Amino acid sequence: MIRRKPKKLIKKLKELNDQQQSEPSLDLSLYEQVVNELEGCSDSEDVFFPEHHVHFVFFNHLVDTDRFKAEILDPFYHVHKEELDSLLNRSFYKPVTELKKIIEGVLDGQVAIFNQERVFLVNVAGPEKRNIQPSETETTITGPHEGFIESGETNLSMIRRRVKTSRLKVNKLPVGEVTKTNAYLLYIKGIANEELVSELTDRIERIEIDAVYDAHMLSQLIEDQPNSLFPQFIARERPDSIAAGLVEGKIIILLEGSPAVIIAPSSFFDFFETGDDYYQRWLTGTATRLLRFGAFIITIAFTALYVSVTSYHYEMIPESLLTTLAVSRGKVPFDPIYEALLMEITIEFLREAGARLPTKVGQTIGIVGGIVIGQAAVQAGITSNVLIIVVAISAIASFVVPSYIMSASIRLARFGLILLAGLLGNLGIVIGLTIIVIHLSSLTSVGAPYLAPLSPFFPSDWKDFLLRAPYKMMKSRPTISRSPKKRKLKE
Amino acid sequence: MFEKIAPFHLAILIYMIQSGVTFFKLPRMLAVNFGTNGWLMVVIVSFIVMINLLLISLVIRFRVGENVFEIMEGLISVKWMAPFYLLLALTWSLLSILVGKDFISITQVLSFQNTNSTSLFVILMVLVFYLGMKDIYTISKATNIFFILTIGIFFLIIYHIPYTSLERLTPFIFKEGKNTIEGIVQLYTAFLGFEIVLFLFPYVDQSKPKWFRSVYYGHFLTTVVYSVTCFVSYLFFSLNQLKITSYPVLNLIAYIEIELIERIETFVFNLFLIKILVTLVLYLWASSLLLERVIPALSRKQSVAILIITSMLITLNVDVMSEIADWLLVVGFVAAALAIGLPIILLIVIGIRTYRGDHRA
Amino acid sequence: MRNLKLLVIVFSLIFLLLGCNDQKIIENLGFMSVMCFDKASDSDEEKMLVTSTFPSFSDESTSTEIKLDTVAYSKKEAEKQLSAKTEQQIVNGQIRSLIFGEEFASDGINRIIQSVERDREIGSQVKVVVAEGEASAILESIPIESTGNYVDKMLKKDTDKFTIPYADIHHFSRDLLDDGIDPVVPLIGVEGKDVVVKGSALFRGDQYVGNLTIPESKILLLLIGKVKSSDLVVKIPQESGYRNFFFSYNHSKPKVNVKKNGAGIKEIRIHVTMEGALLEDTGSHIKGDSPTNYKEVEKLIDRHLTNEAAKLIEILKEKQADSLGVSRIVRNSVSYGQWKSMKEEDLLEKVPVNISFNVVVRDNGMLQ
Structure with missing residues (x-):
């Protein structure tokens, strides 16, 4: 067996015919063309069996070494020259003739076998991947813990294992001019709306970009209004949520290399739901949901309200509370608006630093932040302790919103409200809320109104909105998925 | 599938267009113009409005599938209709601008005594433009949320029940009133907004044959909100007090005190901004339809902007509260006449066309 | 998207133009919690002596009560004069009670009531009280910091038990303008060193004409x-x-x-x-x-x-x-x-x- 780098081979080839350039010429063999294509890929391997005139071309790190040894190397070691044909006729040796297919196969982790003019691809792919672990961003207390990983195949298998029906269809669509990352579009035939499927397929095919690395990135490329502050497709990291989405008649988009999976269409309120709501008792599930909407309101308006009240509407606070407020503000040299912005930005610093640092250092940030903000800032008279409470409550509330992407959007919108409150008091808050409402109303998610089922009002969907009704009552699929089979179970 | 206004949303839309800034003054207007037990007049005038609505429903029933423009232009060509359309557009956009000015002037009284009212007004107009340039379906969706945000205010009235007394109502009906006719006109303008349905119906989901009922429901909701609030005002204030209170409804809200928050009127009044917004936007929307019919080259944004700027220029010097009230009375009177006149004119046109044997529909 | 940009630009322009004239930042304010009206000792019939208290937050963690008085022709004028006497901006949105001296009240208090009703900053649930003798004497006798709150709480305790009538600005103005009834308000006074609830003060129109003891007030309430x-x-x-x-x-x-x-x-x-x-x-x-x-x-x-x-x-x-x-x-x-x-x-x-x-x-x- 001779192993050598294809580079050297190419040098030889170049010496042989000088006029040959990058474009494959017709008189070169497929093997030579492939080797040509892979020029400069120093990580590719070319194994040559001189006695059989067989070349194996592959990427060592993309194949499973054990399988490669068992399926390919060992048979070729032991095979006699006469038996070679029957060996190559084995069913999982797939004959190929096109150069493009060969290259794609090799890049996918297959081994290309060249024997004279014949070429075969053998799938022994087994790249290194992460084990299945609980999702970091979408944790759950009850319910299944496994989360998606960065391997599309594994993710697909997790979904297929949950939705055992032949009607679960998968469209494979490559995205990215350079990377050719595979996107999989999943839906259940008969439940999902075919128009939406073709619309989304169309949108994915029309993407003009060099590379897509993550599902969140993909979702921004196929949204109705990509410039909006708010995400229009929710991406989840847990197979049970995805299975639930499929059954609701939604369309799932999976991207190779991303643990996040897009559900389309989504409504604004989907971002406030978690798997836990469904696994808990319906009353506790409902209570938790109401809590989250409360948290949403606090996140977006609480600090703004503090600014508005302390700088314009002192008469709104009962006297006993007012004294506390005024005393705590007594030493602060800034106006409430600057004070609030300062604290909010500090909290954002802390959050961002905490998110980027390793866990062990992250704790330090917590302690430093706690002491600096909690004690020193007040004692130094830079802020009032009432504001600390207000900012802390809204920061906590912002993390109650389950979707990180949505929570980040809301936090940004909050800064707008704080500014408006500082300028116009309560009127400013109302103006801010109005702008947000108008903007949210004008959003759509593959044509579905973003604020459904609140506006437009779909009474049948209210059983899975603010409420999480008992399962007996949830008999229809959400209106926004426009399923041809609206009622669940058999007709 | 989603791009039509469902009847339920039409009802909300009608309610939101109808109830506007006049609401705050309504109990005083009733007390001044009708005197004792003036709240009864709300019910009576509401009934007259119902008749007006009936006329509109007839127009829609006789000409299925045609919009107002097609009905009119079946008889008279666009060229001749243009001045009429422009006049209508101007009236309505003036009305909406004046309502906005009125609202801003109250806002100024409440919280911004020292701020220039023009800049507040411009902010309101920017909001109006932002919502007005969207399509009617989006406006309807936003209106639903606004409805949810504001309807809760109505239930605050429960707080006042312990402070009411039937003895203040007096057994006399419409005594000590000043000017009944003016009062009825003012009350009628408080109900205005329903006539927009003439332009809305092509956008309504008409799969249910009785969709027009939702217009009545919307009007009914307005009537309930108006009459209950006025009734409670009559029980809460004494008659002479009501006559001198500028905005009795605001005083009602201001009376509410709960443990955590006092004086919620400073917040609640601002919430009315979004109610006013809907009224303004829908009037401007109808006006822009009219303008675009005359000059089809205009886009929605352009026509809304033109209407806002024109009306703002016309009312540039109308700043003082009493001036606004005078203008509102006149423009409101014209708008009320249009609300009654327009369906009658349309019915006459339909009659003439039927007589001539024009059965295009 | 272009619209959104436009919107942002327009809004920022407006805000640049907007002055923050109407800001009322709480630590700069002196909230009057109570206003007392007495006849000025001056010869001028129209003049009144206005006494008020408000907390001062200049200290670090506690608030101290400041008491000021002035002689003026009207309530608003009095407010301006009080404001001139302190570094704080005097505001009246937190007034809990208006206390009228007996002598002042018998001349009629309508001008004060109307001024309060007209003022948008003052709420409707401001208590109206008549004090036996001088109203300002009440403020002297109240032991704790928050004077307005003290009178307010004291009255609330008694009105909740129906020993004295409830009267706030709205009630007073309502009954004053009603052609069939005259207002009644609580009466307080000083006994020794303490402020005590005395009963109710009777009005004819806006003029104080007489008083009822607590047992009499209770019977009046039973009849009303x-x-x-x-x-x-x-x-x-x-x-x-x-x-x-x-x-x-x-x-x-x-x-x-x-x-x-x-x-x-x-x-x-x-x-x-x-x-x-x-x-x-x-x-x-x-x-x-x-x-x-x-x-x-x-x-x-x-x-x-x-x-x-x-x-x-x-x-x-x-x-x-x-x-x-x-x-x-x-x-x-x-x-x-x-x-x-x-x-x-x-x-x-x-x-x-x-x-x-x-x-x-x-x-x-x-x-x-």
């Missing part, structure tokens, strides 16, 4: 409307000394009846039914075989209350203060023409008011 819970000490003279009852009632309701003869009004009958518990009875000599006689006790209380009520009516007639709303009762029972032909001022004097009580003792406490 429903009482949810209160108590009475009933003293009935006996052969030797007095028999004392402590009657705690939790339900009472007046029923008004107008008797007419032809077009005129013959009399007004007010029948009050009360239900409650007898918690103290010094007269009964309990032996095992003779329990307290309910019927007898009920009758005794009935008679006592009827007598007291008659005395109350006499006081009202003497002061010409229609706190009971006699004219209103008449107005609501006649036609508009008849009502206009009547002279409102005479009604209280001319129309006899007949009051009867029906007391039901529901239980006796823990003893038979």
Whole structure:
């Protein structure tokens, strides 16, 4: 067996015919063309069996070494020259003739076998991947813990294992001019709306970009209004949520290399739901949901309200509370608006630093932040302790919103409200809320109104909105998925 | 599938267009113009409005599938209709601008005594433009949320029940009133907004044959909100007090005190901004339809902007509260006449066309 | 998207233009919690002495109360003058109570009430109180920091127990402008070093004309409307000394009846039914075989209350203060023409008011 780098081979080839350039010429063999294509890929391997005139071309790190040894190397070691044909006729040796297919196969982790003019691809792919672990961003207390990983195949298998029906269809669509990352579009035939499927397929095919690395990135490329502050497709990291989405008649988009999976269409309120709501008792599930909407309101308006009240509407606070407020503000040299912005930005610093640092250092940030903000800032008279409470409550509330992407959007919108409150008091808050409402109303998610089922009002969907009704009552699929089979179970 | 206004949303839309800034003054207007037990007049005038609505429903029933423009232009060509359309557009956009000015002037009284009212007004107009340039379906969706945000205010009235007394109502009906006719006109303008349905119906989901009922429901909701609030005002204030209170409804809200928050009127009044917004936007929307019919080259944004700027220029010097009230009375009177006149004119046109044997529909 | 940019630009322009003229940042404010009105010792009839207190937050963690006074022609003028005396911006949105001196109130307080009603910053639930003697003397005697709150809480405690009438700006103005009733407000005074609730102050129009003691106020409240819970000490003279009852009632309701003869009004009958518990009875000599006689006790209380009520009516007639709303009762029972032909001022004097009580003792406490 001779192993050598294809580079050297190419040098030889170049010496042989000088006029040959990058474009494959017709008189070169497929093997030579492939080797040509892979020029400069120093990580590719070319194994040559001189006695059989067989070349194996592959990427060592993309194949499973054990399988490669068992399926390919060992048979070729032991095979006699006469038996070679029957060996190559084995069913999982797939004959190929096109150069493009060969290259794609090799890049996918297959081994290309060249024997004279014949070429075969053998799938022994087994790249290194992460084990299945609980999702970091979408944790759950009850319910299944496994989360998606960065391997599309594994993710697909997790979904297929949950939705055992032949009607679960998968469209494979490559995205990215350079990377050719595979996107999989999943839906259940008969439940999902075919128009939406073709619309989304169309949108994915029309993407003009060099590379897509993550599902969140993909979702921004196929949204109705990509410039909006708010995400229009929710991406989840847990197979049970995805299975639930499929059954609701939604369309799932999976991207190779991303643990996040897009559900389309989504409504604004989907971002406030978690798997836990469904696994808990319906009353506790409902209570938790109401809590989250409360948290949403606090996140977006609480600090703004503090600014508005302390700088314009002192008469709104009962006297006993007012004294506390005024005393705590007594030493602060800034106006409430600057004070609030300062604290909010500090909290954002802390959050961002905490998110980027390793866990062990992250704790330090917590302690430093706690002491600096909690004690020193007040004692130094830079802020009032009432504001600390207000900012802390809204920061906590912002993390109650389950979707990180949505929570980040809301936090940004909050800064707008704080500014408006500082300028116009309560009127400013109302103006801010109005702008947000108008903007949210004008959003759509593959044509579905973003604020459904609140506006437009779909009474049948209210059983899975603010409420999480008992399962007996949830008999229809959400209106926004426009399923041809609206009622669940058999007709 | 989603791009039509469902009847339920039409009802909300009608309610939101109808109830506007006049609401705050309504109990005083009733007390001044009708005197004792003036709240009864709300019910009576509401009934007259119902008749007006009936006329509109007839127009829609006789000409299925045609919009107002097609009905009119079946008889008279666009060229001749243009001045009429422009006049209508101007009236309505003036009305909406004046309502906005009125609202801003109250806002100024409440919280911004020292701020220039023009800049507040411009902010309101920017909001109006932002919502007005969207399509009617989006406006309807936003209106639903606004409805949810504001309807809760109505239930605050429960707080006042312990402070009411039937003895203040007096057994006399419409005594000590000043000017009944003016009062009825003012009350009628408080109900205005329903006539927009003439332009809305092509956008309504008409799969249910009785969709027009939702217009009545919307009007009914307005009537309930108006009459209950006025009734409670009559029980809460004494008659002479009501006559001198500028905005009795605001005083009602201001009376509410709960443990955590006092004086919620400073917040609640601002919430009315979004109610006013809907009224303004829908009037401007109808006006822009009219303008675009005359000059089809205009886009929605352009026509809304033109209407806002024109009306703002016309009312540039109308700043003082009493001036606004005078203008509102006149423009409101014209708008009320249009609300009654327009369906009658349309019915006459339909009659003439039927007589001539024009059965295009 | 272009629109969004435009929106942002337009908004930022507007905000640059907007001044923050209307900002009221709380630590810079001096919230008046109470305003006292007295006649100025000056010779000028129109002038008044306004005293007010507000907290000062200049200190680090505690607030101290500052008391200031000034002489002015109107409330607003007084506010401006007070503001000039301190580094804080004086605001009136947190006023809890207006205290009027007796002498000031008897000249009429309408100008103050109207000014307060017109002022948008002041809420409607500001208490109106009359003080015996000088109003500013009340502020001297209040022990703790938050003066306005103190009067407010003291009055709330008593109005909740229906010992004195509830009166805020809205109530006062409402009854003042109603053609059938005169306002009543609580009366406080200083006894020794303490501020005490004295009873109620009667008004004729906006002028203070007289006062009622606490027991009299309780009876007035029984006649005006429903009482949810209160108590009475009933003293009935006996052969030797007095028999004392402590009657705690939790339900009472007046029923008004107008008797007419032809077009005129013959009399007004007010029948009050009360239900409650007898918690103290010094007269009964309990032996095992003779329990307290309910019927007898009920009758005794009935008679006592009827007598007291008659005395109350006499006081009202003497002061010409229609706190009971006699004219209103008449107005609501006649036609508009008849009502206009009547002279409102005479009604209280001319129309006899007949009051009867029906007391039901529901239980006796823990003893038979």
